[in-house]
């Protein structure tokens with residue numbers, strides 16, 4: 083009897099696919115979207131033979147500290163960084179992580195080059211204006227200086243291993259399916275699929291409260307969401323917000339499609355904003371209600387209902 087129990091345990095630990103028997107090989111460090119400072123994106127650790135793969139590194143020093151503390155706790159090195167996209171709430175922490183783990187390569191697309199030409203250049207000008215204002219509080223000043231220092235040292239954001247095409251890759255010794263989504267939330271986003279976990283890591287192709295459309299090409303984004311839908315995932319980690327199951331993702335995707343279509347129609351703007359808040363209600367906590375209204379309004383004006391040239395701005399290459 084004892085022998086057969088031991089044999090069964092040995093089988094389980096050898097990877098028998100009995101639900102709940104195997105500890106998961108990924109761990110999420112949640113970001114946040116506070117009203118008074120820039121957001122941090124979610125970060126995800128994936129166990130790999132050579133150490134931990136870290137997907138996205140956040141913006142603020144306290145987020146980077148949480149990431150370093152997790153690796154230390156686990157007693158495993160951060161062996162590789164993957165950036166889903168170049169937005170600073172997902173990449174600023176690359177610097178902190180590589181200070182501690184200088185050998186960790188950075189996997190990302192080269193879309194940062196186009197970001198530096200336009201969006202981040204304008205960001206820097208704005209930063210200078212805010213810093214010149216004596217009324218800017220010290221915490222805000224520190225945040226802006228940190229953002230400006232990465233823009234001024236873009237090697238802190240650039241990939242050491244550029245990814246140009248979708249396909250399976252071995253990262254830190256673990257096979258990960260990498261997908262490149264062209265002209266979506268940025269000029270080229272990455273999303274990941276980890277088959278053994280049936281896990282999709284979506285970056286900002288999925289953001290719970292409102293899609294962050296600052297550098298978006300809505301048609302490419304819709305296409306990317308359809309490609310994610312085609313995967314047999316059971317858990318999806320969005321760029322911001324709690325993990326979703328497939329049904330939740332499908333409901334978010336429907337809300338996204340309706341919002342984009344409404345934003346591009348001639349229907350009253352208030353109707354589109356109310357529509358998003360209704361369709362995505364289960365993803366919007368009351369504390370972010372006002373934030374969501376303002377963001378949705380801003381994205382309709384700047385992306386969905388702007389001039390034809392402006393609407394197409396992020397649907398073509400920006401780099402030099």
Ligand SMILES: [Zn+2]
Nearest residue numbers: 123171286321
């Ligand atoms: Zn983000």
